[in-house]
Structure formats: C-alpha cells, structure tokens
Amino acid sequence: MPCYRCGARQTDPVRGASPWLRGVSDGGQVLICPDCQGAADLRLDACETCGSTRLICRLGEVECRDCGAERPAARSTTSGVLAPATPPGLSAEVEAALNRVLGRN
Template sequence: MPCFRCGARQTDPVRGASPWKRGVRHETQVLICPDCQRSGDLDLDTCHSCGSTSLICRLGEVECRSCGAVRLATGRHGTCSAPPRPTGAPGLSEEVAAALDRVLGRTPRR
C-alpha cells in the first residue's frame, strides 16, 4: 500500500521498526511515509473519546490505539476499505512493468 498522500511505496526496512505510520482517514486505513509525517497537516480521523489520531480500522470498526475505544465505522466514506491511489500515481503493476522494461532494456510501454 502506498503513502496515501504522495503515493511513495514502502520499501523493505532496515532492521528495526518501520518509520512508516498507520492512520485512519475518512474511515479508511492509510499508510503515511516519513516525509509526509513531517508535514503535520495529514487530516487524519481522531478518536471521539480522547482525540488521538492513533487509530486502526478493521472489519467495520475503528479502534483507538491510545485509549482502546471502539466504534462502528459509519460507512459514509467506505467501511474500512483500501484507500484510493493518489491522482496520477501508478499502480504496483505499472511500476513492476516499468522496472522490467528498464532492466531488460525494452522500449517503455504506452
């Protein structure tokens, strides 16, 4: 899953914890790359109980990792579904095809 904001793809991390963060935006689980985390204006959903943005979305529920509060996803924006790709961001299949073209010396596909 790419960063919801810039479309960057997560790479294999060096040993230790990943610098990428999870969040919930419009009741959709999203990943946030380290660069976008620094921007601060991510517009993530917040917990109705404690105001934290440390939320996870699963099976139609949104759970706060800070206080443990659980609520049903309302379904207004989609019920804990995969996020849409950022506009103009290529999908994984397009990225793989482009990488193969580069490695094999083929003419880029159109």
C-alpha cells in the same frame, strides 16, 4: 500501499520497527511515510473519546491505540466489507511490473 499524502511507495524495511505510521482518514486505513509525518495538513480522523489520531482500522472497525475506544469504520460497501482505497495508477504499475518479471514487451 503508498503514503496517502505524497504517494511514496514503502520499501522493504530494515530490521526493527518500521518508520512508517498507520492512521485512519475518512474511515479507511492509510500509511504515512517518514517525510510526511511532520506535516500539519495530514487530515487524519481523531478518536471521538480522547481526540488522539493514533487510530487503526481492522475488520470494519476503527480502534484508538491510546484509549482503546472502538467504532465502526465509515468507508464501506453494501456488503459491509471495507472498500479499499486504490491509489491512482496502481493497476498500471502492477501491469508494468508483471511485464518486466514475465519478460513481456
């Protein structure tokens, strides 16, 4: 999953904690690269209880990492499963990578 703000791709991390942060935007999980973390226009969802933006989205719920408050995720399909946000051009990148690995021209 790329950085939702600039589109940078996450590379294999070195040992230890990842410098990338997780957040929630419009009810869906997003990643924030180290370069974008200080930006003022991140537009992340905030906890309705404490105002924190340290939220994670899992199993159709958004949970605040600071106070533990939970709420349903906003972005959903008719089946109730979260609809993944697909970055533009991702399918073309995957196809190109498969062609390289499989030796297709």
